[in-house]
Amino acid sequence: MRQPATRISRETSVLARTTAGSAALAVPGVVDLQPGLLDAVAQISGGLIPGRVPGVTTRVLDEVLHVDVQFRAAADRRVLDVAREVRAAVTAEVRRQTGHKRVVVHVLVTDAGV
Numbered sequence: 001m002r003q004p005a006t007r008i009s010r011e012t013s014v015l016a017r018t019t020a021g022s023a024a025l026a027v028p029g030v031v032d033l034q035p036g037l038l039d040a041v042a043q044i045s046g047g048l049i050p051g052r053v054p055g056v057t058t059r060v061l062d063e064v065l066h067v068d069v070q071f072r073a074a075a076d077r078r079v080l081d082v083a084r085e086v087r088a089a090v091t092a093e094v095r096r097q098t099g100h101k102r103v104v105v106h107v108l109v110t111d112a113g114v
Contacts, residue, residue, distance in 0.1 A: 023093035029077030075113040
């Protein structure tokens with residue numbers, strides 16, 4: 001049976017998002033981060049929430065920190081390779097920076113061949 005979502009501190013959440021954004025952008029083949037639906041809702045309702053990184057969201061479920069990264073991929077790299085590298089880089093950096101050992105990174109390529 002699935003446990004209810006648990007909260008992490010605001011500081012940890014902000015650190016995870018900023019770390020994930022920086023790690024993803026450092027991967028060759030990542031053009032930029034793409035704002036997702038939550039970012040669009042925040043902009044319509046009066047601006048981005050402090051600490052929000054466009055294209056990166058976090059949540060905790062069953063004591064696992066989930067990080068979603070949405071990005072555009074360059075035309076000169078295989079999209080699957082870039083996605084794998086982003087997942088590996090973000091996982092390692094978020095674990096290192098936050099100390100949270102149970103991290104799952106979800107990647108979504110919103111545009112390829114840019």
